Amino acid sequence: MTVLVTGGAGYIGSHMVLALVEAGEDVVVLDNLSTGFREAVAPEAAFYRGDMADEALVMRIVARHDVSAIIHFAGSIVVPESVADPLGYYLNNTVKSRSLMASAVAAGVKNFLFSSTAAVYGDPAEVPVTEKAPFAPMSPYGTSKMMTEMMLADVAAAHDFTYTALRYFNVAGADPEGRTGQSTARATHLIKVACETALGKRSHLDVYGTDYPTPDGTCVRDYIHVSDLANAHLLALGAMRNGEGSAVFNCGYGKGFSVLEVVDAVKRVSGADFAVKLAPRRPGDSPQIVAGADRIRKTLGWAPKYDDLDTIVEHAFRWERHLGLAKAS
Numbered sequence: 001m002t003v004l005v006t007g008g009a010g011y012i013g014s015h016m017v018l019a020l021v022e023a024g025e026d027v028v029v030l031d032n033l034s035t036g037f038r039e040a041v042a043p044e045a046a047f048y049r050g051d052m053a054d055e056a057l058v059m060r061i062v063a064r065h066d067v068s069a070i071i072h073f074a075g076s077i078v079v080p081e082s083v084a085d086p087l088g089y090y091l092n093n094t095v096k097s098r099s100l101m102a103s104a105v106a107a108g109v110k111n112f113l114f115s116s117t118a119a120v121y122g123d124p125a126e127v128p129v130t131e132k133a134p135f136a137p138m139s140p141y142g143t144s145k146m147m148t149e150m151m152l153a154d155v156a157a158a159h160d161f162t163y164t165a166l167r168y169f170n171v172a173g174a175d176p177e178g179r180t181g182q183s184t185a186r187a188t189h190l191i192k193v194a195c196e197t198a199l200g201k202r203s204h205l206d207v208y209g210t211d212y213p214t215p216d217g218t219c220v221r222d223y224i225h226v227s228d229l230a231n232a233h234l235l236a237l238g239a240m241r242n243g244e245g246s247a248v249f250n251c252g253y254g255k256g257f258s259v260l261e262v263v264d265a266v267k268r269v270s271g272a273d274f275a276v277k278l279a280p281r282r283p284g285d286s287p288q289i290v291a292g293a294d295r296i297r298k299t300l301g302w303a304p305k306y307d308d309l310d311t312i313v314e315h316a317f318r319w320e321r322h323l324g325l326a327k328a329s
């Protein structure tokens with residue numbers, strides 16, 4: 001009874017592997033290391049370097065390790081990059097997820113947890129946005145994830161197969177014990193970029209767009225600590241194993257912070273007053289996304305431990321310092 005984690009060498013996946021190992025699960029990771037790092041994978045987990053769409057490899061892993069559940073993180077994750085390269089995103093996030101699902105069905109793996117995203121909502125009419133809101137992605141990234149969710153629903157209707165789509169809001173922070181964190185090269189995520197800037201790895205931080213219809217004109221996001229997110233996966237996995245059926249959950253705290261508020265938090269926590277430049281809007285950005293987060297708390301009993309922006313930033317900053325002072329590429 002092993003859990004297969006695709007993308008387990010990545011930022012969120014490496015935290016998930018730690019949480020699974022701590023929970024006593026057997027874990028096998030499949031990752032092509034396109035953005036992940038072999039050394040980020042906890043030593044207790046078996047590791048295969050390969051592509052999630054390599055159906056023969058996935059079937060071999062499932063048979064050899066007696067895989068009974070898949071947690072599927074592997075994918076491409078940068079919103080503006082998806083605007084520039086939609087076909088690349090549809091291939092890696094949608095087409096290759098279809099292959100992974102086909103392998104799961106063929107091999108009889110019945111439980112499938114999927115990394116979806118708040119980006120499937122686009123610019124929602126109501127904020128906080130609940131799971132009942134319609135799909136309205138504003139970027140190829142969001143559309144690529146929406147299509148995967150739609151495939152999962154169809155597969156669950158046709159086969160003995162249960163899925164949970166967790167729609168993450170903005171994931172940030174690092175393992176509180178400092179064992180892993182976000183090591184992504186050429187990072188684009190706000191909190192990581194701000195921490196790099198605070199440490200002098202970048203000359204300044206650009207604020208993309210100051211004329212949005214938000215209180216201070218900058219985009220608002222709901223930042224969730226990566227370790228709370230890993231815990232949400234453990235709960236979702238338990239519910240699927242208990243036969244509770246397919247489900248969709250938002251993963252966020254229900255609180256929004258603007259880009260400028262995040263920049264202030266990073267300055268406060270780091271003690272560094274770095275340069276900030278106001279820049280034009282970035283393609284594909286939604287003005288404001290905040291999670292309606294009741295369903296996961298009520299249904300799965302999720303009780304986050306790190307629901308505090310300064311704590312998230314502190315953990316992210318500590319990891320960034322641990323990575324060293326090499327200039328960000």
Ligand SMILES: NC(=O)c1ccc[n+]([C@@H]2O[C@H](COP(=O)([O-])OP(=O)(O)OC[C@H]3O[C@@H](n4cnc5c(N)ncnc54)[C@H](O)[C@@H]3O)[C@@H](O)[C@H]2O)c1
Nearest residue numbers: 007009010011012032033034035036052074075115168171
């Ligand atoms: N970081 C966020 O804020 C956020 C928010 C919502 C959803 N997500 C989703 O969570 C998942 C993990 O994101 P992350 O932030 O850890 O990103 P990441 O880039 O650190 O991790 C992705 C991992 O998948 C691997 N990978 C990519 N394509 C692959 C393929 N074809 N076959 C095998 N491995 C492959 C990469 O090498 C990497 O280790 C993604 O699916 C992403 O869309 C992330």
Ligand SMILES: O=c1ccn([C@@H]2O[C@H](COP(=O)(O)OP(=O)(O)O[C@H]3O[C@H](CO)[C@@H](O)[C@H](O)[C@H]3O)[C@@H](O)[C@H]2O)c(=O)[nH]1
Nearest residue numbers: 077079117118119169170188189190193206207208219282
């Ligand atoms: O140097 C920077 C980086 C970001 N931002 C802004 O900060 C906000 C957050 O951006 P970012 O951290 O890149 O996250 P998102 O574009 O919101 O996307 C993240 O969050 C989504 C869920 O909401 C996930 O699905 C994506 O994978 C993940 O990249 C946006 O308004 C950006 O324009 C800046 O102003 N300057």
